[in-house]
Amino acid sequence: MSASPPPVPLTGTTGAPATVPPFDQVAVRVAPGQDLVVRLPGVLLVVAVTTAAAGPATAPARPALVGWGPAPVPPAPVAAPTGDVHVGELVGLCRRVSAAGSRAPGRRLHEELHGWLLTVTDPPSFAVAAATEDGLALVLVGGGTAEVPDLGLRLTPAEGEKLDNGTLVLDRFVTWPPAALQLSAGAPAGTAPHPLADLEAGAVPGAAAVLSPAPAPTAAGPVPTGTTQLRLPAPHVVTPPLPPPPPRPAAPAPTPRAPEVLAPPAPPHDHAGHGHGDHADHDHGDHAGHDHAAPPAPVPPPPVELPAPKKSTLLFGGTGEPEPPREPLPTPGAAPAAGAPAAEPEDERPQVKGILCKNGHLNDPRAGFCALCGIRTTQQTAVLVEGPRPPLGLLVFDDGATVSLDMDYLLGREPETDERVASGQLRPLLVVDTTGGVSRHHAEIRLEGWDVLLVDTGSANGTLVAPRGAPGWSSLVPGQPVRLTPGMAVRMGGRQFAFESPHGGF
Amino acid sequence: MSESTIAPQHARTPAQPGDLTDQLIASDFWTDQMLAEAGIPIIDVPFVTFGGGIGSFVTVDYLRICGVPTSAMRVLTPLKTPWESYEYLTTVSQIPRGERLRSDSSSCPDNIWGFPSYAIREALQGDLKQAWNVLVEPIFANYYTPRAGHAFESMEKEMHRIRYPEMVVHGQVRMVRRRVGGGYFTILTPPEGATPTKRIAYRSQWVHVAVGYPGLKFLPDLQRYRSEHNDYSKVVNAYERHEHVYERLHQRPGTVLIRGGGIVASRVLQRLIDDRDQRGLQTRIVHLFRTYVDKPHGTGILKRRKGADGWAYQGFNYPKSVWGGQLKQQVRTSEGAERKRLYEEMGGTNTPVRRDWQEQLKRGRAEGWYRVMIGSIEDMRPVGDLVEVRASTPDQGEHVGTFDAVIDCTGLEADIREHRVLADLLDHSGAGRNPVGRLDVQRNFEVTGTANGGKVYASGSATLGGPFPGVDTFFGLQIAAQEIADDLIAQGFARKLGPGRSTSQWWKWVRNVQI
Numbered sequence A: 001m002s003a004s005p006p007p008v009p010l011t012g013t014t015g016a017p018a019t020v021p022p023f024d025q026v027a028v029r030v031a032p033g034q035d036l037v038v039r040l041p042g043v044l045l046v047v048a049v050t051t052a053a054a055g056p057a058t059a060p061a062r063p064a065l066v067g068w069g070p071a072p073v074p075p076a077p078v079a080a081p082t083g084d085v086h087v088g089e090l091v092g093l094c095r096r097v098s099a100a101g102s103r104a105p106g107r108r109l110h111e112e113l114h115g116w117l118l119t120v121t122d123p124p125s126f127a128v129a130a131a132t133e134d135g136l137a138l139v140l141v142g143g144g145t146a147e148v149p150d151l152g153l154r155l156t157p158a159e160g161e162k163l164d165n166g167t168l169v170l171d172r173f174v175t176w177p178p179a180a181l182q183l184s185a186g187a188p189a190g191t192a193p194h195p196l197a198d199l200e201a202g203a204v205p206g207a208a209a210v211l212s213p214a215p216a217p218t219a220a221g222p223v224p225t226g227t228t229q230l231r232l233p234a235p236h237v238v239t240p241p242l243p244p245p246p247p248r249p250a251a252p253a254p255t256p257r258a259p260e261v262l263a264p265p266a267p268p269h270d271h272a273g274h275g276h277g278d279h280a281d282h283d284h285g286d287h288a289g290h291d292h293a294a295p296p297a298p299v300p301p302p303p304v305e306l307p308a309p310k311k312s313t314l315l316f317g318g319t320g321e322p323e324p325p326r327e328p329l330p331t332p333g334a335a336p337a338a339g340a341p342a343a344e345p346e347d348e349r350p351q352v353k354g355i356l357c358k359n360g361h362l363n364d365p366r367a368g369f370c371a372l373c374g375i376r377t378t379q380q381t382a383v384l385v386e387g388p389r390p391p392l393g394l395l396v397f398d399d400g401a402t403v404s405l406d407m408d409y410l411l412g413r414e415p416e417t418d419e420r421v422a423s424g425q426l427r428p429l430l431v432v433d434t435t436g437g438v439s440r441h442h443a444e445i446r447l448e449g450w451d452v453l454l455v456d457t458g459s460a461n462g463t464l465v466a467p468r469g470a471p472g473w474s475s476l477v478p479g480q481p482v483r484l485t486p487g488m489a490v491r492m493g494g495r496q497f498a499f500e501s502p503h504g505g506f
Numbered sequence B: 001m002s003e004s005t006i007a008p009q010h011a012r013t014p015a016q017p018g019d020l021t022d023q024l025i026a027s028d029f030w031t032d033q034m035l036a037e038a039g040i041p042i043i044d045v046p047f048v049t050f051g052g053g054i055g056s057f058v059t060v061d062y063l064r065i066c067g068v069p070t071s072a073m074r075v076l077t078p079l080k081t082p083w084e085s086y087e088y089l090t091t092v093s094q095i096p097r098g099e100r101l102r103s104d105s106s107s108c109p110d111n112i113w114g115f116p117s118y119a120i121r122e123a124l125q126g127d128l129k130q131a132w133n134v135l136v137e138p139i140f141a142n143y144y145t146p147r148a149g150h151a152f153e154s155m156e157k158e159m160h161r162i163r164y165p166e167m168v169v170h171g172q173v174r175m176v177r178r179r180v181g182g183g184y185f186t187i188l189t190p191p192e193g194a195t196p197t198k199r200i201a202y203r204s205q206w207v208h209v210a211v212g213y214p215g216l217k218f219l220p221d222l223q224r225y226r227s228e229h230n231d232y233s234k235v236v237n238a239y240e241r242h243e244h245v246y247e248r249l250h251q252r253p254g255t256v257l258i259r260g261g262g263i264v265a266s267r268v269l270q271r272l273i274d275d276r277d278q279r280g281l282q283t284r285i286v287h288l289f290r291t292y293v294d295k296p297h298g299t300g301i302l303k304r305r306k307g308a309d310g311w312a313y314q315g316f317n318y319p320k321s322v323w324g325g326q327l328k329q330q331v332r333t334s335e336g337a338e339r340k341r342l343y344e345e346m347g348g349t350n351t352p353v354r355r356d357w358q359e360q361l362k363r364g365r366a367e368g369w370y371r372v373m374i375g376s377i378e379d380m381r382p383v384g385d386l387v388e389v390r391a392s393t394p395d396q397g398e399h400v401g402t403f404d405a406v407i408d409c410t411g412l413e414a415d416i417r418e419h420r421v422l423a424d425l426l427d428h429s430g431a432g433r434n435p436v437g438r439l440d441v442q443r444n445f446e447v448t449g450t451a452n453g454g455k456v457y458a459s460g461s462a463t464l465g466g467p468f469p470g471v472d473t474f475f476g477l478q479i480a481a482q483e484i485a486d487d488l489i490a491q492g493f494a495r496k497l498g499p500g501r502s503t504s505q506w507w508k509w510v511r512n513v514q515i
Helices: A008-013 A051-061 A085-100 A106-119 A267-273 A277-281 B022-026 B032-038 B054-065 B084-092 B118-124 B128-136 B148-161 B220-229 B243-251 B263-279 B326-332 B336-346 B355-367 B420-428 B474-490 B499-510
Strands: A028-031 A036-040 A043-047 A126-132 A135-141 A145-148 A153-155 A168-174 A181-184 A202-205 A208-211 A351-356 A384-388 A394-397 A402-404 A409-412 A427-430 A443-448 A451-456 A463-466 A489-492 A495-500 B042-044 B047-050 B073-077 B168-170 B172-179 B184-189 B200-204 B206-209 B235-237 B255-259 B284-289 B311-314 B370-374 B376-383 B386-393 B397-403 B405-408 B455-458
Touching: A028 A036, A036 A085, A036 A208, A043 A085, A043 A181, A043 A208, A085 A106, A085 A126, A106 A126, A106 A135, A106 A168, A126 A145, A126 A181, A135 A145, A394 B243, A451 A463, A495 B243, B022 B032, B032 B042, B047 B054, B047 B184, B047 B200, B054 B073, B054 B148, B054 B474, B073 B200, B084 B148, B118 B128, B118 B148, B172 B420, B184 B206, B206 B420, B220 B235, B220 B376, B243 B263, B243 B405, B255 B263, B255 B397, B263 B284, B263 B355, B326 B336, B355 B370, B370 B386, B386 B405, B455 B474
Parallel strands: A409 A427, B042 B200, B047 B073, B047 B206, B073 B168, B206 B455, B235 B405, B255 B284, B255 B405, B284 B370
Antiparallel strands: A028 A208, A036 A043, A036 A202, A043 A126, A126 A135, A135 A168, A145 A153, A145 A181, A181 A208, A351 A384, A394 A402, A394 A495, A409 A443, A443 A451, A463 A489, A489 A495, B172 B184, B184 B200, B376 B386, B386 B397
16 A cells, blocks of 8 residues: 655644544535445445446336335436446445444455455446545545545546556545545536535435545544544534534434444435435435434434344343353342343454553553553553453442443333343343332443443433432433443432442542 | 453554654654654753652642742643542542541641641641640550541642642653753653644653552452453452442442451451441451461561551551651661662561551451451352352361452552553663662662763652652652752752741741742
């Protein structure tokens, strides 16, 4: 891979180059056209499609819908995987890398693309930009171009290398340019994109995609909680695009890849089917409003990062798996339901960003001492790395039972009746209360980053919390998460438990 | 062990401006030119102290009183307040703000004169009992010690009085290297995004190293238990948060294994028994000693220390005479093997005797809920909700028992090489180790071998084993500050603290006048 082009302009123009704008938070404007623009978390792809192949292919694929009237003719340049095989493969590859990965899938995508290109004899023209830790990874093939018109920079595959099978490829890691970056797959961009247009996620037809320059890095920028996605103020683009905050802040801090991932599976025929293809290009900064492909709030985001395969949850014990040396989950008092779910390989433990102590143990960035070996963590430069999350603490119930918090829990009288429990996203935690004050689904414990959040899921009698040393109880607003701090006591119905944690401050 | 040990991923690309280059990392001496080429900005300030704990604080306090302006000093630290680390450790080891510290109160970190002392201040606020205690200790009362909160609050007041926050720069110190032409470069890594460059260099004539001890070292069996069973809750170290253990015992009766016979063990026992008494719990305690002390011990008739029931008693963690008696003199004039021997004599695990918990343990022994075992732990594994511990004893073979929790009160301190900056000093700046294995310092607390047209000083626990024994106490830190200030005064950095200046400054302290 070639060296980065001069990082100089960046340093010069934006005062603080130390931070890279969060890829998923800059606006992407789509210029109308026949090619396909795909935006996924961390990845932006523009790929040329052959209209002849794509059009007919999508139409028959749609099931007949009753009550929707005559099927509209789909304008349909969208690459259904059934269309151009290569386009489908490419989109699928991007989607896989984006879904698998970190906030910065650039390097991985770069490698996977390289591998893929070697297997394909006649790849479509495309241009892809993906976030890396400190900039962008660009891959251009065929007629793909990347330009920064304001600075007069232009990259084409001609400047790159020739692969064994004759494909011209340019792949580079570049710093984030301080002006708008335009990606196209070779098609001439007819009309300029509407300044308010913003593709947040999904696949739409278009000739080119314009990636806004960095949003102004604010002081709040480098927040160490790696997995909480923050909505920074919208980028300072030409447009004052309505930053699409409405869905996000309400949803309690989704995990990074969660929000948009919902879109990918659906968009291809949805867009085509409802004839929104063209529509999507032009107007609406409010696309969040009708973006049927990505219903924002109601879907609980965390599940997406959990191990995908659905598995049934063992009830009653199940501590005897030979395989993983994980802690047998202590069964809370009368709670029979807390069996460990069928063996999960350790790699599948949720990943979290933290700092490494000198001896390589992952820790909460806020901790002063390593939780495993006790060494001071403050002597190391805090470089955030991702690794499997250790248990974040434990709940001590009023009958002495303890529950180690290594995944999300649903607390209640009949937690196993919830479908998320059935699908393994949440682990049930039965809270037996003779006073009947505990609802069937009472509250949720969510682990986010290094924080443990408690959410009342609309219980009948409410949930009360009291931080250590607080004079009284305060009740939770349903649906609003509260961060549990060490020593915090929680009451539901006639039961009470306390949260304790070895991590974090004191 | 493997699961939580991760190799650093994606080694940072040098794309960020102002990062260290390989050439810099490999060179013992740096020129201004080398830093300019690396794009690291240089800030000039005559005196830099890093660590930023109580050691940095008392040194800066002393120098401020000697008339050094805030602009001439910088404190490079990741801590929010000087006492942050200390407060964390005392809090988790069961000395929250309201409890009395277990360390000597011969000095006050907020008051270089030591007068009025904590006890007198408490007396002035109406608590005459403490003044009486100071008068009759240690014969008719235990040694007086201040409340933790008292120490922190008075430090906070002093911090604002000397305008300490003006001198603080947040970040991690990565290394100190000597400069060609005299002086030192201290490389600071500010919080990400706070500055345009990744590193900043402080060019100074004097550097003060006050990083404290590199950290604790949890015993290997504790680490093994945690990594193998992914259980952080039932086997805990007393120097980390373990409130859940007490919480759980409150909810249901249980048996706890305490390990170790030091100062923290006494404090943890006291907490357990206090809970037991106040809340009417049925906690049972098994106490595991590795070495059992049952009679007074010591190397000479003048160095006898009391011992009984497994504990080695002493007024504080050092014999009182290290602060001003014969032992201080003896160590000051000793070198090499002789000094090491003296340290070994006064060292070892020991515990300040206090009447309250003595009484509690006596009651426990009589009523049978406090038992003592001698031996060491071989293996621990979780069994359901309990921990099964296999311990070997010297005379009774192997014992197996199950416990609700194991509280490890042994506090091993890690080697100084575990700290990156100290390791760098050893490797690149000519520092060496003293007979005890820590950083070798001279009587003026200058780090031996690092002189370069300026000096590197060090104080605190990293220098244990030097000519002054009690370096990791409040008083030790203040002694170090005094020696360092004297040395700097001799070099013309600060003004002499003669009787006139001292008196006027003391009055300013009394009236809390900002300087």
